Amino acid sequence: MSILEVNHLSVSFKQYTAGLKQSHHKVISDLNVNLEAGEILAVVGASGSGKSLLAHAILGILPANASVSGVMTYEGEELTPARQKALRGKEIALVPQSVNYLDPLMKVGKQVRTSVQTGDAVQAQRRVFERFRLGREVERMYPFQLSGGMARRTLLSTAMVSGAKVIIADEPTPGLDPVVIKEALSHFREFANQGCAVMLITHDIESALQIADKIAVFYAGTTVEIAKAEDFAGQGEAIRHPYSKALWRALPQNDFVPITGSQPHPSALPPGCLFAPRCAMATPECLQAQPEMRPLRDGMVRCIHAT
Structure with a gap:
């Protein structure tokens, strides 16, 4: 059962260029993703x-120059700005990427x-x-007295005690040692099992695969594939989208094959399929x-050639 649904989400930012000309950069376009109770969805x-913009859109914490379209629902009801404010930090908790949130x-x-x-x-x-291996003395410290790893564990702690039904963890493990990473991931798995x-949200596919049920692959502001975690195995034979396959093959243990070209900037998106300029199948x-x-x-895929 879906607890959180995001359908056809688009996010644009209004900017002013030289001569005070106004422009709009679409940084998310037609993005779709669902979260189910008891499930861990890794967004890579x-x-x-x-x-990260997806997380901020769900929580209603985008900057004032952002324009949002599409539909987001929580437990079947639309996430209006008022409802986002009421749920934020209570039923939907964020583990932010930056320790500056403290x-x-x-x-x-x-x-x-x-x-x-x-x-x-x-x-x-x-x-x-x-x-999280934070001693009793840590509770009396101010954020500036914490190491980066301690600050991240404090942010994790805040989400874990909130009693939230949904936790959005934005790159929660950088700066943590392998033992603490494994423990933090196990707590997310425990949370889902309840x-x-x-x-x-992570760059680290390997760590995500230890606990995730599904993987959502993002490219240039949209979802290109949603697949079961077990599809990311071997040479990627079960993976559907060319970009997802390339991302998998680029890992050191999977031949370390580089992806040609680069992801387009929001101000210079190509026509049609956003991955086409880099795709051998285009x-x-x-x-x-x-x-x-x-x-x-x-699974789900955004590619006319995927089989």
């Missing part, structure tokens, strides 16, 4: 593909306690700190219109 793709003027123990919805906030904070939903038909997402082999 290169920098600039729209992964309040520099508040001790971190108190910050974590403010996210506890029920029960003893102090005990909840101390239990989660213990799980019937909640996790969106794990035909003139690919340049006519951006393909629709379509079902294929128990």
